Amino acid sequence: MSISPLGRIIFFGDIFGKPGRNYLMRQLPAIKERFHPDLIIANGENAASDKGTGITASIAHELYAAGVQAITLGNHVWGQKEFVEEIDSVPFVCRPANFVASTPGASWIDIPFHGKHIGIACLIGREFMKMLVESPFQAVDTLMAQHPEVDAWIFDMHAEATAEKVALGWFLNGKALAVLGTHTHIQTNDAAVLDGGTAYMTDVGMCGPFRSVIGHKIECILQRFQTNIPQRAEVATEDVRLCGCIIDVDLETLKAKSIQAFQWPLAVEPSPQS
Numbered sequence: 001m002s003i004s005p006l007g008r009i010i011f012f013g014d015i016f017g018k019p020g021r022n023y024l025m026r027q028l029p030a031i032k033e034r035f036h037p038d039l040i041i042a043n044g045e046n047a048a049s050d051k052g053t054g055i056t057a058s059i060a061h062e063l064y065a066a067g068v069q070a071i072t073l074g075n076h077v078w079g080q081k082e083f084v085e086e087i088d089s090v091p092f093v094c095r096p097a098n099f100v101a102s103t104p105g106a107s108w109i110d111i112p113f114h115g116k117h118i119g120i121a122c123l124i125g126r127e128f129m130k131m132l133v134e135s136p137f138q139a140v141d142t143l144m145a146q147h148p149e150v151d152a153w154i155f156d157m158h159a160e161a162t163a164e165k166v167a168l169g170w171f172l173n174g175k176a177l178a179v180l181g182t183h184t185h186i187q188t189n190d191a192a193v194l195d196g197g198t199a200y201m202t203d204v205g206m207c208g209p210f211r212s213v214i215g216h217k218i219e220c221i222l223q224r225f226q227t228n229i230p231q232r233a234e235v236a237t238e239d240v241r242l243c244g245c246i247i248d249v250d251l252e253t254l255k256a257k258s259i260q261a262f263q264w265p266l267a268v269e270p271s272p273q274s
């Protein structure tokens with residue numbers, strides 16, 4: 001029996017502020033050497049968190065130069081006002097595909113992968129997201145129908161509600177190569193290849209400081225939760241880690257062969273009981 005060749009994709013979750021992006025850029029050479037990915041994708045919606053939220057063109061270019069080939073975004077896409085003007089000049093980023101069509105920026109990215117076309121897009125959920133967006137279910141149907149030239153799709157489902165993410169995973173089972181959740185910044189323990197060959201994970205986690213509340217300094221968030229006094233949440237700096245997933249793809253079928261949650265530094269084996 002012949003074994004199909006495999007391709008490997010690494011997807012990193014929300015890059016958070018300077019600590020997250022600097023650590024990712026510094027560690028990418030070692031990660032590449034260890035895992036040999038053919039394609040690296042990251043969610044960059046919080047990459048400029050030290051300036052508030054969002055991303056800028058110059059940060060996107062820095063990440064690209066370090067090896068991130070495609071950047072998805074999310075509800076904080078316009079966190080840096082200048083990015084509204086800049087986005088059309090950055091060909092390797094996409095804004096959420098379920099914004100109205102006239103919104104600046106591309107709704108998907110076309111990436112060459114072993115002689116095939118991979119389409120990458122992100123979608124915003126509608127549960128608890130406080131955003132006016134079209135149905136992510138309808139948006140993926142439309143996007144896929146408009147682009148029959150794409151051989152396989154990877155969707156970043158940027159959403160708060162677990163059920164909405166799981167539902168999109170099943171909706172795209174057999175139709176997408178991967179449906180990967182972002183936005184909650186906490187990695188979930190449910191990476192699986194669905195029976196149609198779609199890699200699925202509810203949230204791939206965050207690239208940023210873990211001694212924090214999803215990226216922000218603990219003290220600021222505790223104050224806010226307890227007193228309701230609005231204050232600027234500062235980016236935390238300690239215990240920076242990278243979270244994401246690694247997907248191996250059958251290059252003959254372009255279906256997922258495996259998906260594993262990824263954390264860097266790699267988890268240390270628990271020490272044996274004495």
Ligand SMILES: [Fe+2]
Pocket residue numbers: 014045046074183184185
């Ligand atoms: Fe985020």
Ligand SMILES: [Fe+2]
Pocket residue numbers: 045074075076158182183
């Ligand atoms: Fe988000």
